[in-house]
Amino acid sequence: MARRPSSGSLPLFEEDIVPTFRFEEDMMRDGFMPVAGVDEAGRGPLAGPVVASAVILDPQRIPDGLNDSKQLTAARRDELYDAILATADVAISSLSPSSIDRVNILRASLEAMRRAVASLPRTARFVLVDGRDIPAGLSCHAKALVKGDARSFSIAAASIVAKVTRDRMMTAAGVTYPQYGFEQHAGYGTKMHRAAIKAHGPCAIHRMTFGTLKTSDAAHDARPLPIPPHKGEG
Structure with a gap:
């Protein structure tokens, strides 16, 4: 016990x-x-x-x-x-x-x-x-x-x-941004997610001050997609 x-x-x-x-x-x-x-x-x-x-x-x-x-x-x-x-x-x-x-x-x-x-x-x-x-x-x-x-x-x-x-x-x-697979990894830095960022650049729900996003070429070159509204924003 x-x-x-x-x-x-x-x-x-x-x-x-x-x-x-x-x-x-x-x-x-x-x-x-x-x-x-x-x-x-x-x-x-x-x-x-x-x-x-x-x-x-x-x-x-x-x-x-x-x-x-x-x-x-x-x-x-x-x-x-x-x-x-x-x-x-x-x-x-x-x-x-x-x-x-x-x-x-x-x-x-x-x-x-x-x-x-x-x-x-x-x-x-x-x-x-x-x-x-x-x-x-x-x-x-x-x-x-x-x-x-x-x-x-x-x-x-x-x-x-x-x-x-x-x-x-x-x-x-994940429905709004199907290329990233958010429904599978919930935004964590998995191999799949990092590969998607490299291929497509970040979107508007990426945290641009985090890890490789902060200094990546994708962060500077990609045009962020619009952020989807969601309930609970305080």
Whole structure:
């Protein structure tokens, strides 16, 4: 049986990390209700938005199987996405590739998280944030949890909602820009994606300050295609 990590610290072994509702319960016992978890998807890709979600779970109706979205199959993420939206308070926000290029991916990710928390239908009294950084401008107390999506049910739920939302946005982008295969790699720097950029140049949803795009001849020679509208832009 996995050992429970002490509050605020990582366990000694990776296999000991399991999501629970304990962090949320600790905050609620201290009088902070409701508690939200927040996470993002899309920090690493060469294209597409960064998407954040904030989730306030109903302690009496927590969906079974919540975990870090990366540990779940796409089919299981879709199932949990529906279950989360049916039982919890959820908000989603995204920042566009041009915004990411303007302010950098870390600041864009944190701003998307802040906007998601601010958009919740109920005001959170405490926020559990995945990672090491807390978004500036939150109107409540917050705690950063390293690997929080594998430790907190609320953050795990937020990671699932953000991941499924972004994957669906990139699938739609694949219809608009079929030459890049966004529906297959979601904008990450796969061999297929890099070959498409080399052959066709970047389009308007590529992040021009990222990696090889920043200095590539394609970045200077190609005429960007128009960016498709999408819901969730905040």
